[in-house]
Amino acid sequence: MQQLLVGLRYYATGSFQLTSGDLGGVSKATVCRCIQRVSNGIASLGQNIIKFPGTAEERRKVIEEFYNIGLFPGVVGTIDCTHIPIKSPGGENAEHYRNRKGFFSLNVQTISDANLMIxxxxxxxxxxxxxxxxxxxxxxxxxxxxxxxxRCHLLGDNGYKLSKFVLTPFLNPLTNAERNYNRCHIVTRNTVERQYGVWKRRFPALKFGLRTKLQTSLSIIVATAVLHNICIKSRDDMPHEDETLVEFFQRNRLALNRNPNVGQVEGGDGDVPALQYRRRFAQTHFA
Structure with a gap:
């Protein structure tokens, strides 16, 4: 039980120092071992807790829930990525983990449903x-x-290549149908942004950065996603930001080694058939 408490406390703070102090001075080495074991154990539940709608009936329900949010038909999920700060993993490939904003991170993709489930x-x-x-x-x-x-699709931003199953906004909407499409797209796709906000407020370690070994960090991310879904299913209260933690990390900020010269490749707007499909879709459903 104490190992579980150590792991959960770390997810809630992201700090070895706070975790050790809160649990009676447990050593950093012990805290690290507990976090690794707990994270591996919880992450192993992912295949049962983090599930894409598998049947036609499950997808129909998700599509209906999304439609009730933004009047956008056929949406089975909203997709985006988020950067989880980590310490430098070291080694010859360390710079590969430095993102375009200049700090070390893991780029994590999730698909959200209308209820903010991952x-x-x-x-x-x-x-x-x-x-x-x-x-x-x-x-x-x-x-x-x-x-x-x-017969369904994901909604993504313009970082994704447009296709028949990933619909992105019009960069330059020319008709009322295209403008209506964009408005409904924004409202509906916002669910994945909200999901990230709730997930990171619930587990501030994801926001403030993981100081664990790389493999443990990967397990922590999946483990907190599992716990996030359990909280959603249990109708747990939506978390508020912990101002004490914010102040703590402002005083003890992670070294991000910023490098503003790191670039990024854009996703692109899709090929001609995809562009034609989106145009017809907008005209059919949003004219």
Whole structure:
């Protein structure tokens, strides 16, 4: 039980110092071992707790819930990535983890449903990798490509390449239908932004940075996603930001080693068939 408490306290603070002090001076080495064991154990539950809607009936329900938010039809999930700060992993590949904002991170992709549940997570990519690359190599994209998931789509921002199963906003809407499409797209896609906000407020370690070994950091991310979903299912109260923690990390800020010269490749606006599909979709549903 104490190991579980150590792990949960670390997720809630992101600080070895606070975790050790709160639990009666447990050594840093012991705290690290507890965090690793607890995180591995909770993360192993992911395949049962973090599940993409698998049946037609499950997808129908999700689509209906999204439609009730923003009047955008056929949405089975909203997709985006977020950067989780980490310490430098060291080694010859360390700079690969430095993102375009100049700090070390893991770029984590999630798909949210209308209730802010995490329906899919990819937590293995370095901070320099672009969002569109992560999706291109994901199992979810393969399922859409093989039409194992059909007659529905994801909503993403313009960091993603437009396709028939990932709909992005019009960069320059020309008609009322395209403008209406964009308005409904923004309202609906906002769910994934809200999901990230709730997830990080619930587990501030994700916001303030993980000072653990790389493999443990990966497990922590998945473990907190599992716990986030359990909280949503249990109708747990939405968390507020802990001002004490904010002040603590302002005084003891992670060394981010900023490098403003790191660039990023854009996702692109899709090929001609995808552009034509989006135009027809907007005209059909938003004219």
């Amino acid at each position: 329906r899919n997570i990819v937590a293995c990519w370095a901070g320099s990798v672009h969002d569109s690359t992560i999706f291109h190599n994901s199992s979810i994209r393969g399922m859409f490509e093989r039409q194992e998931i059909d």
